[in-house]
Amino acid sequence: MKNNFNELAVCKKMEEVTSQEKASIHCRCGAVQILFTSKSPRAAVECCDKQSYNNLKFLAQMGDYELPEKFPVLVYFFDNKLVVVKGIENLSFSKLIVESNLVNMYSSCCHTFLMSRNPAFAHSTVSVHGDRSYLSNVVHQKPTLRFFPDQLSEDDRTQLVHRIPGVWKDTKDRFRGDCDGWEEVYREFLENVAAPIAENQEGLPIEEILQENSEPIFVLGWQSARFARKTVSKYECILSG
Numbered sequence: 001m002k003n004n005f006n007e008l009a010v011c012k013k014m015e016e017v018t019s020q021e022k023a024s025i026h027c028r029c030g031a032v033q034i035l036f037t038s039k040s041p042r043a044a045v046e047c048c049d050k051q052s053y054n055n056l057k058f059l060a061q062m063g064d065y066e067l068p069e070k071f072p073v074l075v076y077f078f079d080n081k082l083v084v085v086k087g088i089e090n091l092s093f094s095k096l097i098v099e100s101n102l103v104n105m106y107s108s109c110c111h112t113f114l115m116s117r118n119p120a121f122a123h124s125t126v127s128v129h130g131d132r133s134y135l136s137n138v139v140h141q142k143p144t145l146r147f148f149p150d151q152l153s154e155d156d157r158t159q160l161v162h163r164i165p166g167v168w169k170d171t172k173d174r175f176r177g178d179c180d181g182w183e184e185v186y187r188e189f190l191e192n193v194a195a196p197i198a199e200n201q202e203g204l205p206i207e208e209i210l211q212e213n214s215e216p217i218f219v220l221g222w223q224s225a226r227f228a229r230k231t232v233s234k235y236e237c238i239l240s241g
């Protein structure tokens, strides 16, 4: 009995160490919990993309809860190595439109947005929303960039508190900035999110979790007037990224 007790104590201690050293995300009901590799995000930005925000609103509507996020949304980038501590059976995936390379992971139990995989920036990271109610043990950061500020309305602009460089895509899909020195900040951001993941990190990349998942990807069908509720083959989107 004594040995068992000691082992249990050691396990307990290891759990505490792990939970102290790593940030985690959980869904609203607590059925899903996923550990990241560190407490500090690699980068923090503000996202003004209305489509991404509407994706959150749609999940809130499906789950019948108030959206706690503010607009623009604070986004953190963590290593694409994830340990699903619990609730792997509650993980679902969605896209806004079939053609999108952005794949979102959300919880089917309570429709909480969990994270995105966006190959436009890097394969080394996943992005999560910096909402304090779903993250634990994170060293919170201030954003260094604001993406797509051209999508902000005048009302949204007046509510912005940080003065940070804004970056958006022009009609030819080239990135543009709204102040001197934005290129340097953007370059640093890209370097941070694209750097390889340190070896020997525990966990699986989001692509493997997606491949193991038995459900097809749920497509919100954003471009139609109403949500289309279609699904799409997961392989299609993995290959396109």
Ligand SMILES: [Zn+2]
Residues within 6 Å of the ligand: 027, 028, 029, 030, 031, 032, 107, 108, 109, 110, 111, 112
């Ligand atoms: Zn849940």
